[in-house]
Amino acid sequence: xxxxxxxxxxxxxxxxxxxxxxxxxxxxxxxxxxxxxxxxxxxxxxxxxxxxxxxxxxxxxxxxxxxxxxxxxxxxxxxxxxxxxxxxxxxxxxxxxxxxx
Amino acid sequence: xxxxxxxxxxxxxxxxxxxxxxxxxxxxxxxxxxxxxxxxxxxxxxxxxxxxxxxxxxxxxxxxxxxxxxxxxxxxxxxxxxxxxxxxxxxxxxxxx
Numbered sequence: 001x002x003x004x005x006x007x008x009x010x011x012x013x014x015x016x017x018x019x020x021x022x023x024x025x026x027x028x029x030x031x032x033x034x035x036x037x038x039x040x041x042x043x044x045x046x047x048x049x050x051x052x053x054x055x056x057x058x059x060x061x062x063x064x065x066x067x068x069x070x071x072x073x074x075x076x077x078x079x080x081x082x083x084x085x086x087x088x089x090x091x092x093x094x095x096x097x098x099x100x101x
Numbered sequence: 102x103x104x105x106x107x108x109x110x111x112x113x114x115x116x117x118x119x120x121x122x123x124x125x126x127x128x129x130x131x132x133x134x135x136x137x138x139x140x141x142x143x144x145x146x147x148x149x150x151x152x153x154x155x156x157x158x159x160x161x162x163x164x165x166x167x168x169x170x171x172x173x174x175x176x177x178x179x180x181x182x183x184x185x186x187x188x189x190x191x192x193x194x195x196x197x198x
Contacts, residue, residue, distance in 0.1 A: 007106055010151070014110050017147055018117035021140055025121035031133050034125070038136065041143045049147050053154055062159045066150070069165055073146060076173040077139075080180075084135050087180045091132050 006055035013048030017041050035085045042077025046070060104155065111151040118144040131183045138179065142172035 017040075024037035050070035054063045089095040122144050126137025149165040 003103070007103070007110075010107070010110055013147070014114050014118075017114060017144055021118045021121040021125075021144060024136065024140055025124045031129070031136070034133070034136050038139050038143070041140065041147075046143060046147050046150075049150055053150060056154070057159075059159065062162075065159070065162050065166075069146075069150070069162065069169060072166075072169045073143065076169065077143065080139055080173060080176050083177055083180045084132075084139065087135070087183060088132050091183075 002055050006052040009048050009052030009055065013045045013050075013052065016045035016048065020045065031088055032085065035081055035088065038081045038084075039078055042073050042081075046073050107151060107155055111148060111155065114144065114148050114151065119148065135176065135179055135183060139172070139176050142168065142176065146172075 020037045020040045024034050027034055027037070047070045050066050054066050057063050057066060086095060090097050119141065122137055122140035124137070126134050126141055128134070128137075146165050146168055149168065150162075153159070153161045153165070
């Protein structure tokens with residue numbers, strides 16, 4: 001039973017990642033829309049895979065390590081997306097450049 | 102978890118995830134390729150997690166741990182340093198004067 005749950009979680013996470021990467025590759029409406037395909041991977045896809053792997057991991061240290069990895073990526077992903085979005089806006093002239101240039 | 106099922110999922114992730122991500126990382130201006138860089142980093146992390154699970158050696162998790170930290174810092178550095186070609190041309194002209 002737990003093996004099925006783990007496999008379902010991993011497959012779900014993989015599907016989210018594949019769909020996000022494919023969407024980012026095929027979208028034509030602009031760079032700013034492409035940026036939004038980053039966060040589903042870091043906040044949904046990889047944490048789902050991590051959850052699936054945690055279900056099958058037997059050691060507490062392994063589960064903790066996987067959980068820290070997932071939390072790290074979930075925390076840093078939106079930060080990077082925001083930084084890239086801001087840089088794109090600066091280059092497009094929509095946001096004033098940073099003051100220490 | 103079945104080894105075969107995990108291998109199939111890993112293969113799907115490599116072909117369906119890393120492939121389009123690498124394509125995004127190769128097209129467009131430097132700022133647009135940043136998006137591909139982050140896509141590749143995040144997808145590669147997921148692939149590494151599955152490969153570690155396939156190998157069964159938990160100490161190999163140090164590799165994706167290092168990737169998370171370094172890709173975060175590296176992408177932010179690239180974001181700070183990326184310039185459009187027009188900016189580079191103007192700076193080159195000013196240097197020649």
